[in-house]
Amino acid sequence: MKFFFKLILFVFSLATIVGCKKSENLDLKGSTNSENTIKYASGLSINTFEGYSVVKVSNPWPEANKNFTYILKEKNGSIPDSLQKYPTIQVPLQSIVVTSTTNIPFLEMLRVEKSLVGFPHTDYVSSEKTRKRIDAGRVKNIGQNEKLNMEQLIELAPDLIVTFGIDNNNPMIDNLQKSGLKVLIQADWMEQTPLGKAEWIKLYGALFGKQKEAKTLFDEIVKNYNDGIQLVAAQKPTATVLYGSMYGDQWYVARGNSWVAQFMKDAKANYLWANVEGTGSLSLPFEKILEKAKTAKYWIATGSFKSITELKNSNPHYNQFDALKSNNVYTFESKLGATGGTIYYELAPSRPDLVLKDCIKIFHPELLPNYTFTFAQKLN
């Protein structure tokens, strides 16, 4: 028994050493020829070498137990043997299928939207440019993210399908790969910082051979975002903010380290749940919300409400909040595209500078007197 235990330990140690060596190889190459060009996105790294680049996607979904490495191979580029085991994608891409609306703005900003040939549930796409292409039949509706239409995809034969997983079990992705299609898992939705989400434009830059354009565009966004932070630097966060809405008996508020809370912090607002550790949202009973936020000055409501009356009608208890009584309710989700997609969901991750500006306009209107909201809407 003891012998077997030792044997297992030995094999395990050997495997670990070998494993470490392999990853060392990759890192070594990186340190000699190239460095990761990603600064804000925690789940993405791109190392560019001559003729190819190495893309790593880590933390692709909550509690993920694997990372993904992809080799983007340029024409005539050669890939070292040590990297042959990773999926290779021929770049620049000529055709692509993406499965999240958040990716559409990246394609448009890089002016490669014409290569988009398929999207699941095309009604979600709001961008006018891409909508025109959908209406003209140039972008095929390929089912839903969890159940993509395999036959249609095989016939479309895009150079790459960029999709996302939501947990460790993704039979759809396995099936796609088995049928010979190239699949890349992206995880912009897992990023919790505004600039982290937007930096994923660089992945599309790498996929379409437009690294420079992607960098310039992203640098501009960073500059705008930092300008926004500078604008409110001298302000005091006195505006108390209630966030979320009630679903059933539960009220969902954003946790303190979430994307939403970060915007409020950067816009110098006093978000009432800023101290709740963690990302994502927290469900709270109505009683707790009322006690804490009755006198909050602002209420950022979630949901596609169009007016105060609609909000009031949706729940009798909403009337209790001072923010509603003083007409200080805003929502980011009421602007919809031609076919019902929420513009904020689609565009906000790639344009955090605009979201921040909207937030500043809400909480410190005197600083941006002539600015009109991009996403936000005051409910009247």
Add this chain to the structure above:
Amino acid sequence: MNNQKRNTILFILLTLGLILLFFVNISFGSISIPFKEIYTSLTGGQASKSTWEYIIINYRLPKAITAILVGMGLSISGLLMQTLFRNPLAGPYVLGLSSGASLGVAFVILGASLLPPFLSTILLSSYGVVLASTIGSSVVLLAVLVVSQRLRDTMAILIVGLMFGSFTSAIVGVLTYFSSAEQLQKFTFWSMGNLGNLSWSSVSILTICVGIGLLLSLFSIKPLNALLLGENYARSLGLNFKKTRLIIIFATSILAGSITAYAGPIAFIGLAVPHIAKLIFQTSNHSILYWSTLLLGASILLFCDVISELPALEIMLPINAVTSIIGAPVVIWLLVRKQKMIA
């Protein structure tokens, strides 16, 4: 101790239990409010914090009353169905009423994008959901009534009800498949049941509906006792079986339809409470079962609501889950105990 004396004591205990649970329900919630403040608010005084007063008068009180109405209504419709169909598995949902209500709500929530914007805005308000749910259950009710005119066999109606249930669930499934995450979320929350978002005007409407349903069921106590002996025997006793059946189906539909509309589909209560009542009172006499089911239903739902709030904790459990998690083991335990006693 003779049966009558035992029953009287049990009724007194149940009534006291219901009153106690009502006050416990109002006293405990996710925030702690001193008892003195609760007493002041309930007796028309002014609590020291306006939020406390609002929570007690406009949140906890309507919620407790809703729990009582839902508990009573669902349990009684369960009792009626079990006797009418002479099937212990029958409940207010076997006729497909809840599925009909779900279908109505699904059309509104999940299919809103297919409707013209002005219509979807109206329907997506809280009244719209209630309206859709009532229309859904009424449509199924009408269909069942039409079928029941043609079918003599009560079991056949039961099966037709189940089929309507499957049919509507399938359509809900298709709608779900084509819905956005936000729509799905909304529908899921509705289907989890919810006692807390009712305004006083909604509570009044629910009270009227449940009142009518309970009154109709009260008139069917005698025929129900006759029905226990079988349909043919009941007929030989001079019972107008068709009329009785119509009244029972109508009462159940009003009860289940209005409750599902306002509180969502609440599991377990309708099926299990009549069994608990039968096990405690050990009788099949409906003049006893009616009142005991009424009291037990209200008490059990009040209790489940207290548990779902998990006093002093920041989380809440959906009422639908609590009713099943707490209720199912109780019924199993009671049944096993009864079997043992008989053996």
